[in-house]
Amino acid sequence: MxxxxxxxxxxxxxxxxxxxxxxxxxxxxxxxxxxxxxxxxxxxxxxxxxxxxxxxxxxxxxxxxxxxxxxxxxxxxxxxxxWQWVSWDRSPRRHSGAPDAGESLALEQRRAAVRRAVEALPERQKRVVMLCELAGMTYRQVADILDIPPGTVASRRHAALKKLRRSLAALTAEKRDHDRALERTGL
Amino acid sequence: MTERWKEQVFEELEPPPGGLSRLRTRIDTHNARGVEKNMRSADGGTGPWFGRAAVLGALAVAVAMLFVLSRAPSERGCPAEMWGDPAENAHPALVHYGLARAPEQPVTIAPARRHTSAAIRVPVERTDVVFYWVSSAKSN
CATH class of the missing domain: 1.10.1740.10 (RNA polymerase sigma factor, region 2, helix turn helix motif)
Structure with a gap:
């Protein structure tokens, strides 16, 4: 050593x-x-x-x-x-207690939407944004891990957050339209 | 405006319990194996004799195969009937393993396509470059 x-x-x-x-x-x-x-x-x-x-x-x-x-x-x-869909028994634990069936379905739908949005990110943006947001790291720390300049970390994080926000907004709007259509047809 | 989408994306999940004890067990097992290995080395042996013999045997076979494959097809004495028409059989993989003779020209037209295709060698200054212009007419 x-x-x-x-x-x-x-x-x-x-x-x-x-x-x-x-x-x-x-x-x-x-x-x-x-x-x-x-x-x-x-x-x-x-x-x-x-x-x-x-x-x-x-x-x-x-x-x-x-x-x-x-x-x-x-x-x-x-x-x-x-591509594996997350089955209920392999889902991660959350802080609170177990939800009921309706909540479970909504939760799974939400998770699937989140997953699609995250999966749509380019790998390099995903690495940056996950380390910043989930590990709570500074740009400097992320830069050290990924071996890129801190400025690049900032720009990739910004781009990733923008994409995620857009993707989720689009998915939410799509779901709202779908729910309305179901209501109209009486299903 | 609250950033609800952000909470959803970066929802904090709890890892399964017992992670640290699982890691401890794994490291203990690793360390125990290391001690056992060191003891075996101290005894003067590194394993059963047939294990080493098998490794040496595999190495010998690999060296022999490399030697055979590195020789040119003619040196290996491939029978002439295996070669057939070079234009038909000159797939690079077959040539590589000596199962087909390399064509005399880098580009050849298969007999079945000779009425619709043509290849013309274009002269270039560099000696290490062979340039062909290949053209095919559509046949209906």
């Missing part, structure tokens, strides 16, 4: 896990849309980090684990190449 580096020990790794598990899981979930797979990827990223600990500096470990996890998720997704 190079001089001046602080090695990662077991306690440091576990402390990092406790701190970043949730945001990392949330980021990875937006690539896989599957709770178990997202959890697996988080585990795998930390396991790989542990195996490579001799070559990793504690100061840069957090960006590194994000980079590993996103790359793993992206690769997993590419190898899967199948």
């Amino acid at each position: 190079a001089a001046g580096r602080e090695a990662i020990d077991r306690a440091a790794l576990e402390e990092l896990y406790a701190r970043v598990e949730k945001p990392l899981y949330n980021v990875v979930y937006r690539w896989l849309w599957d709770a178990e797979e997202a959890h697996d990827i988080v585990q795998e990223a930390f396991y790989r980090l542990w195996r490579a600990r001799a070559r990793v500096d504690l100061a840069t470990v957090e960006p590194l684990v994000y980079r590993i996890a996103i790359n793993l998720a992206s690769n997993r997704r590419r190898s899967r190449r199948l």
Whole structure:
């Protein structure tokens, strides 16, 4: 190991896990849309980090684990190449209690719409916006993870948010029209 | 205006419980394997003899195949009847594996298409470039 580096020990790794598990899981979930797979990827990223600990500096470990996890998720997704709809039993947990059947349907429809909007983003914009919004990172931190200038992070985030807002507005309008049409036909 | 769409897109999800203990178990298993491996190395062995023999055997077969495939078809003594009409059989993959002779000219027209297609070699100054103008007429 190079001089001046602080090695990662077991306690440091576990402390990092406790701190970043949730945001990392949330980021990875937006690539896989599957709770178990997202959890697996988080585990795998930390396991790989542990195996490579001799070559990793504690100061840069957090960006590194994000980079590993996103790359793993992206690769997993590419190898899967199948569009899987999220079934109810594999849906992620939320804060509140279980919703009733009507709420569940509405929730699933909303999630499907959100998913379509996120999937429509180009990969590089998606990486930026998920790290900014879900991991709560600064432009500088995201820039370090993705190895791009902070200005690029800002512009990609802006573009991604704009696209998401437009996509969801269009989807909401489409659903409203659909509901009205159903009302008119008495269904 | 509240940004409801943003809340929907970036809804915070809870990871499945027990993540840290799962990671601990995995690391413990990894560490235990490492200790076991080190002990085996200290004993002077790295595994069963047939494991190493299998790896060496596979390597030998791979080297032999590379040697055979790297030789030109004529050196390999491919029977002439395998080659047939170069214009018909000169698929690059067949040529590569010595199952067809490379055509004398880089561009040839298959016999079935000779009444509708033509190829003319265009002279160029560079010696490492062969330039052809290939044209086909539509046949109804």
